[in-house]
Amino acid sequence: MTLTVVLGTLLFLFRPTLAPRARIVFILLLVLIGSYEAVRLLYHRLVIGGGG
Amino acid sequence: MKKSNARRIALASIIGLAFLLRVVKLSEYPVGLYSDEAVFGYNAYLLLHTGRDEFGRLWPMSLESFGDWKPPMQAWLAIPVIKIFGLNEFAVRLPSAILGTATILVIYLLAKELLFKKSTHNALRTTYVPLSAALLLAINPWHIFMSRIAMLVAVEIFFMSLGVLGLLKGLTRPRWWVVSAAAFAGAIYSYYGSRVTVPLIVAAFTLVYFRKISRAWRALFFPLLIGGLLILPLVYSSFLDSRVLTGRARTTSIFFNDNVRLMLWEARTQAGVKNIPPLVTRFFDNKLYYYARDIAVRYLSHFSPGFLFFRGDSHPPFKLAGLGYLHTVELPMFLLGLWLIRNERRSFLLLYLLAAPFVASLTFLTPAANRAFNLVIPWTIIAAYGLTSLLTVRPYSHAAVKSLVVLFYLVSLSLFTYSYLQLTPRQLPHHWHYGRRELVEKLAPLLPRYPIVYMSNQGGPPYIFLAFYLALPPGEFHPTVVRNPVINELGWGHVDKILNVIIPREFVWNEVPKKPDALYVGFGEEIPQEEVDILNRIYYPNGKVAYTIATLKQ
Numbered sequence: 061m062t063l064t065v066v067l068g069t070l071l072f073l074f075r076p077t078l079a080p081r082a083r084i085v086f087i088l089l090l091v092l093i094g095s096y097e098a099v100r101l102l103y104h105r106l107v108i109g110g111g112g
Numbered sequence: 113m114k115k116s117n118a119r120r121i122a123l124a125s126i127i128g129l130a131f132l133l134r135v136v137k138l139s140e141y142p143v144g145l146y147s148d149e150a151v152f153g154y155n156a157y158l159l160l161h162t163g164r165d166e167f168g169r170l171w172p173m174s175l176e177s178f179g180d181w182k183p184p185m186q187a188w189l190a191i192p193v194i195k196i197f198g199l200n201e202f203a204v205r206l207p208s209a210i211l212g213t214a215t216i217l218v219i220y221l222l223a224k225e226l227l228f229k230k231s232t233h234n235a236l237r238t239t240y241v242p243l244s245a246a247l248l249l250a251i252n253p254w255h256i257f258m259s260r261i262a263m264l265v266a267v268e269i270f271f272m273s274l275g276v277l278g279l280l281k282g283l284t285r286p287r288w289w290v291v292s293a294a295a296f297a298g299a300i301y302s303y304y305g306s307r308v309t310v311p312l313i314v315a316a317f318t319l320v321y322f323r324k325i326s327r328a329w330r331a332l333f334f335p336l337l338i339g340g341l342l343i344l345p346l347v348y349s350s351f352l353d354s355r356v357l358t359g360r361a362r363t364t365s366i367f368f369n370d371n372v373r374l375m376l377w378e379a380r381t382q383a384g385v386k387n388i389p390p391l392v393t394r395f396f397d398n399k400l401y402y403y404a405r406d407i408a409v410r411y412l413s414h415f416s417p418g419f420l421f422f423r424g425d426s427h428p429p430f431k432l433a434g435l436g437y438l439h440t441v442e443l444p445m446f447l448l449g450l451w452l453i454r455n456e457r458r459s460f461l462l463l464y465l466l467a468a469p470f471v472a473s474l475t476f477l478t479p480a481a482n483r484a485f486n487l488v489i490p491w492t493i494i495a496a497y498g499l500t501s502l503l504t505v506r507p508y509s510h511a512a513v514k515s516l517v518v519l520f521y522l523v524s525l526s527l528f529t530y531s532y533l534q535l536t537p538r539q540l541p542h543h544w545h546y547g548r549r550e551l552v553e554k555l556a557p558l559l560p561r562y563p564i565v566y567m568s569n570q571g572g573p574p575y576i577f578l579a580f581y582l583a584l585p586p587g588e589f590h591p592t593v594v595r596n597p598v599i600n601e602l603g604w605g606h607v608d609k610i611l612n613v614i615i616p617r618e619f620v621w622n623e624v625p626k627k628p629d630a631l632y633v634g635f636g637e638e639i640p641q642e643e644v645d646i647l648n649r650i651y652y653p654n655g656k657v658a659y660t661i662a663t664l665k666q
Contacts, residue, residue, distance in 0.1 A: 062408040070466075073450075077457045100396045108382050 061101070064094040115239070122243055123220060130216045130250035134209040134259045139201035142261060143537040143653065144544035146429050147572040149262040150580040151177045153204035156190035162586045166579075166593075173301075173349035174356040178573060179605040181359025185302035186264050199583045201549075204262045211270040212259025215489075218273045220246040223493045225280040226461050240504070245496035251521065253528040254437035254481065254488050257430075265485040268303035271295045273489050275310070276464065279317050283324050286331030293339030300343055304360045305471035305483050312470060316463035363603040364475040366410070371476060372402050411473035414484040417443070425481035428543035433535035435528060437481060437488075441520035442495045449498030465490035538654045545572035547650045547658035551633065552581035554648050554661060562631040564612055568619035570635035571658065575607040575615060584611075626664055634660045 067090045071083075078086060145153075155165045155175050165172050165187075175182040189207035197203040223245035227238070249255055259266040278292025296314070299306040318325060325332070350357035362368050379397040413419060421436040421443065453461050468490060472483035502508050503517065541547070548571065555578075559565065567574050579589055594609040596617065606617050616624060621639055624632070631647075632639055636657055644662035652658050 062405050062412065066408045066412065073454055073462055073466075074459065076455055077459045100401075103392075103396050104379075107388065108379070108386060 061094070061097050064090065064097050067093055119239065119243065123217075123246060126243070126246045126250050127213060127216050130246075131209070131213040133250065133256050134212050135206070138205050138209060138260060141533060141537070142429070142544045143541050144546035144548065145201050145204070145577075145580070146261065146263065146544055147178070147576055148182065149201075149204050150548075150572075150576045151175065151182065152186045152190055152262050153194065153199060153201075154576060154580045156187040156194050156204070157199045157580075157583065158586055158589070159187060160191045160195055164586070166589070168590060172356075173346045174359065176355075176359070176605075179359070179599055179603045180363050181304075181355055183264065183301055183303055185267055185298065186262050188301075189267065190262065199580065205260060208259050208262050208266040212255060212266045215255070215259075215266075215270045215273055216246050216250050218270065218277055219249045219489060219492060222273055222277045222280070222489070223496060225277060226458065226493060227497055240500045241493075241497050244500050245493050248442070248496050248499070249488070249492045251525055252438065252488060252492060253432070253435070253525075253532075254485070255492075256528075257432065257437065257532070258482070258485055261429075263429075263482060264303045265482045268299050268306055269486055269489060271298035271302055272306065272309065272313070272486055275299060276313060276317075276489075279314070280460075282331075282335075283321060283328075286328050286335075289331065289335035290338055293335040294342060297339055297342035300346065308471040308474070309467060309486060312467040313464065316467055317460060320460045320463065359603075364477070366403070366406060366474055366476050369476045372399070372406050376402050407473045410475075410478040411469065413479040414469035414472055414487065416479065419479040425479060427477050427480070428540070429545075430481040431536075431540060431543060432528070432531050433539040435531045438491070439521060439524040439528075441517065441524055442491075442499075445498035445502065446491060446495040447498065448502060449494035449496070452497060452501055453494060461490060461493065465494065538652075541652040541654070541658075542571065545577070546652055548572055548574070548577040549581055550650045551659045551661075552577055554650065555633070556582060558631060558647070558661070559611060559613070562612070563629055564614060564627065565631040565633065566619070566624050567613050567615050567633040568635040568638055568659075569606070569615050569617060570619065570638070573607065573615075574613065574633075575610040578610055578613060628664055628666070630663070632660075632662050632664075634662070636660075 067086075071086050071090055074086075075083065151166075152175075155177075158165055159171070164170050165175055167176050169176075173184060175184055175187060186207065189211075190204050193203045193206045197206070220242045223242040227241050255266075258269075272295070275292045275295035275298075278288045278290075278295055281288035282292060296306075296310045299310055346356070355362075366372060376397055376399065380393055383393040383397065417436075419425070419436060420438050421440045424430070424432050424436045465487070468486035469484035472478060472480045475483060499517070503514055507513075536543075537546075555565070575593065578584070588611070592609070592611050593607055596606040596608045599605050607615060608617075609615065619634065619638060621634070621643075632644065637660075639660050639662055643665060644660075645665055646660055646662045648661040649657055650659040
């Protein structure tokens with residue numbers, strides 16, 4: 061979930077600066093990357109049987 | 113006394129303190145001269161006398177050195193100092209100490225530019241933030257440590273912070289962009305990582321101040337021309353020999369390292385064993401994700417408290433025994449400052465902070481104290497902002513709180529002093545190649561008396577220390593150095609012979625030729641005592657054997 065942590069931190073730091081539209085794009089990106097990392101983690105834990 | 117005079121006196125005192133902390137006992141601490149420092153010193157000495165480096169290249173734009181292609185600025189700066197003080201540790205390290213001290217003035221001006229403009233805060237705070245930033249940097253362990261060694265980054269962050277200052281000042285007086293362009297070129301010649309950090313910082317600046325810059329676009333022509341002209345020799349050299357551009361990356365970059373490729377291979381093999389369709393495997397285990405994650409993990413490691421406050425860099429020679437690089441008391445001040453600049457939308461300072469350690473995350477030895485060193489500038493400004501904001505707001509402006517903060521800093525500084533002067537020399541003298549000077553001093557009278565000397569390669573490449581401490585004239589160095597044509601898997605070269613000294617790549621006692629008239633120099637306990645007559649020994653400050661000088665038993 062490292063990329064999600066990085067993106068989340070960036071969103072937190074720049075939230076007051078970002079225009080509303082940019083903020084929405086950023087949040088969507090965060091959700092996308094977060095979901096990918098979460099599914100990937102499940103795939104590795106449940107299907108492959110490792111830490112991923 | 114006028115306020116401005118008091119401010120100047122305070123700033124001058126801080127700079128004076130910073131200079132003392134950086135220059136006192138410069139040749140003695142760190143305890144030894146690291147091999148890279150010896151490279152810069154000796155190449156500066158050769159350039160001074162012949163204009164050519166140790167490989168005979170005329171004013172090279174990159175020093176091939178051990179195969180790691182070092183940027184040349186540290187050697188260039190050492191040339192006039194060596195001319196005055198001679199070839200010694202003090203002369204090699206002095207440029208770092210001077211530019212490290214000059215960075216205190218730069219951070220003062222930078223804090224003014226970054227935090228003063230359109231500041232809504234009270235005058236008291238705006239007076240003290242730049243002074244606090246200067247003071248905090250003056251007593252910053254990381255900055256003191258790096259300013260006392262000739263290892264590129266102290267010089268680089270002087271140029272880098274000056275470049276950033278020029279960018280900001282240029283918004284009102286575009287002539288400052290010329291200073292900025294020259295300073296960034298200086299940073300590029302000072303440190304390999306600047307080739308990534310400078311474009312990142314300029315991009316961040318453009319992003320934040322795009323409207324202001326576009327209004328003054330005509331003023332950009334001259335700075336771009338100056339910057340372009342200054343880096344032209346480097347670009348030209350890179351065309352002639354690509355190693356000038358990529359030589360260092362080959363020995364440090366994650367893209368030249370097999371780590372990620374091996375992880376990917378392992379993941380795909382496991383998926384193959386489970387009969388997972390290739391499309392699914394590629395979706396979850398692909399190069400893009402693995403590299404992005406690797407870079408992110410390495411990037412975050414530079415903000416970990418363990419690295420910053422408690423353990424520091426684990427790789428030689430940048431480790432401080434038992435400590436990190438920043439005062440722990442600064443953490444709450446930094447977090448407060450970060451919260452304030454976030455809410456005040458000071459985006460450029462935030463981007464400066466975030467861009468500073470990025471280049472380090474592209475290398476495989478992380479966290480790295482030298483490659484992430486740019487972090488110290490935005491960190492200090494933000495911490496100074498937090499500190500000043502805290503101490504100028506009631507009830508924290510009470511004298512008792514201020515005294516407590518001062519006490520914490522004094523304790524932290526004492527811990528650093530103890531680690532730097534006592535613990536590190538005793539626990540990690542080998543990190544600094546301690547003993548090479550003492551060894552050469554003892555060897556110098558023996559060299560003419562023995563036809564051949566076999567010397568261990570351990571404890572720092574011996575040829576550069578022999579050349580440095582004997583101050584070998586170019587006429588003696590070039591004809592006697594024999595370089596091994598084989599470059600090892602990490603990109604390091606090797607010198608097989610210098611003068612009458614033979615340096616086996618691996619000094620294994622059983623394999624070293626045994627000659628009755630030869631002299632042997634072993635590292636630690638490499639030479640078995642029962643087979644030799646020991647002529648001399650060099651000991652570490654902790655009493656352990658560093659080197660043994662011996663002959664075969666007659």
